[in-house]
Amino acid sequence: MAAGFPFTRPDLSLLDAVGQCGDLAEAARRTGSRGGAVERQLERLDKAVGLPLTLRGRHTARLTSAG
Numbered sequence: 001m002a003a004g005f006p007f008t009r010p011d012l013s014l015l016d017a018v019g020q021c022g023d024l025a026e027a028a029r030r031t032g033s034r035g036g037a038v039e040r041q042l043e044r045l046d047k048a049v050g051l052p053l054t055l056r057g058r059h060t061a062r063l064t065s066a067g
Contacts, residue, residue, distance in 0.1 A: 006048035014041055018054055019063045027061065 007015075010031065017027035028038045042061065046052050053067035 018061045
């Protein structure tokens with residue numbers, strides 16, 4: 001990661017997938033990840049910026065205005 005920018009290319013791909021489909025399993029499939037890894041990655045991104053980037057339900061997610 002570059003200094004001052006908390007996102008890697010895979011992070012941005014994940015956020016893009018969430019924004020496009022809204023389904024965590026589908027976002028995981030599109031990014032080549034597992035569901036649990038996606039949840040952890042989204043949580044890590046929220047902590048890195050200090051804001052929630054997604055609103056997550058049991059199987060769904062959508063981007064917040066910050067995301």
